[in-house]
Amino acid sequence: KNEVEQSPQNLTAQEGEFITINCSYSVGISALHWLQQHPGGGIVSLFMLSSGKKKHGRLIATINIQEKHSSLHITASHPRDSAVYICAVDRGGADGLTFGKGTHLIIQP
Amino acid sequence: GAVVSQHPSWVICKSGTSVKIECRSLDFQATTMFWYRQFPKQSLMLMATSNEGSKATYEQGVEKDKFLINHASLTLSTLTVTSAHPEDSSFYICSATGPLGYTFGSGTRLTVV
Numbered sequence: 420k421n422e423v424e425q426s427p428q429n430l431t432a433q434e435g436e437f438i439t440i441n442c443s444y445s446v447g448i449s450a451l452h453w454l455q456q457h458p459g460g461g462i463v464s465l466f467m468l469s470s471g472k473k474k475h476g477r478l479i480a481t482i483n484i485q486e487k488h489s490s491l492h493i494t495a496s497h498p499r500d501s502a503v504y505i506c507a508v509d510r511g512g513a514d515g516l517t518f519g520k521g522t523h524l525i526i527q528p
Numbered sequence: 529g530a531v532v533s534q535h536p537s538w539v540i541c542k543s544g545t546s547v548k549i550e551c552r553s554l555d556f557q558a559t560t561m562f563w564y565r566q567f568p569k570q571s572l573m574l575m576a577t578s579n580e581g582s583k584a585t586y587e588q589g590v591e592k593d594k595f596l597i598n599h600a601s602l603t604l605s606t607l608t609v610t611s612a613h614p615e616d617s618s619f620y621i622c623s624a625t626g627p628l629g630y631t632f633g634s635g636t637r638l639t640v641v
Contacts (some may be wrong), residue, residue, distance in 0.1 A: 421571075452630060459537075460566075460619050460635040467629045505572070509630075513585075515562040515623065516630065518571040 422446050425506050425519035433527055438493040440522045442506030445487065449511030453480050453491045456503040456521065465491070465504075496526045530556050530626035534633025541612055541640055549607045549636045551622035558624035561605035563597060566619040575620075578605050612640040 424443045432438055442451070453465040466473050466480040468489065473480050477496075482489040493500055503523050507516040531554040541547050551561060560579050564572040576592075578584040578599035586592045596608040605624075609616055621635040 423571075450629075454632075460621070460637060462621065462632040462635070464628075464630060464632065507572075513560065513577060515564075515574045515577060516572075518564075518573075520569075520571045 421519070422517050423506055423508055423519040425504075425522050427522060428520065429523045429525075431525045431527065432496055434497060436496050436526075438496050438500070438524065438526075440491045440504050440506075440524070442489045442491070442519055443487060444489075444506075444508050446508065446510055446517070448508040450509045451482055451489050452507040452509065452516060453489070454505040454507060456505055458502070462505070493524075498526045498528050501525050530624075530628045530631040532558070532622060532624050532626075532631045532633040534622055534636060536636055537634060538637040539639070541638070543613055543640055544611055546608055546610045547612055547638060549609075549620055549622075549638075551605050551607075551624070551633045553603045553624050553626065553631075556624075556626040557602035558605070558626060559602060560625050561599055562623045563595075563605075563607050564621050564623065566621065572621065575607075609638065612638070614640045616640050 426441045450469045455463045468482040477494045479492040503521040505521040506519040533552045563575045566572045575590045576584045576586045578597045580599050584597035599605040617640045622633040
């Protein structure tokens with residue numbers, strides 16, 4: 420079993436829809452990251468969370484430490500949001516991040 | 529903001545040759561640099577962790593003699609894939625911890641023919 424599980428693996432939605440991507444993890448963490456990977460491979464860090472909720476524009480990320488679960492929400496989705504969204508956890512040591520397999524999101528016009 | 533510049537963005541090489549990938553932190557000092565590899569439709573997997581001025585720490589199953597990592601300064605880390613084989617074809621990406629948390633390079637797509 421992977422330490423970081425994401426769902427769904429693939430998601431296709433219509434422009435304007437509210438999108439939710441889920442992440443569950445099985446290890447103790449110091450922080451959780453949501454990343455966006457574009458088709459060319461480049462990765463952008465969206466959020467780093469250790470508790471509660473963060474909002475940036477149309478993106479909202481929440482984390483429940485007790486349940487070891489995080490969600491990434493996109494409001495008023497747009498085709499330019501199409502990308503792979505990756506959940507990654509930091510276990511606090513010197514081991515870097517542990518990544519989920521990503522959610523491939525396609526927003527159709 | 530914190531920027532990590534990674535070059536080249538893509539490279540095609542012949543089997544048996546070596547390829548060097550560079551990651552530079554442009555506006556901060558990266559004491560630690562992480563090197564990841566990503567095969568198609570797979571997670572990024574940590575290959576090694578490099579600390580400036582010391583030997584890199586490799587993950588289990590990663591050959592240190594094949595994937596040479598040098599972190600000679602606080603702003604530059606390099607990964608050299610030696611004697612490349614087609615199975616080394618992958619997407620390689622670096623990441624550094626800086627003032628804004630983890631910052632990623634843009635990645636290098638390596639194709640070995």
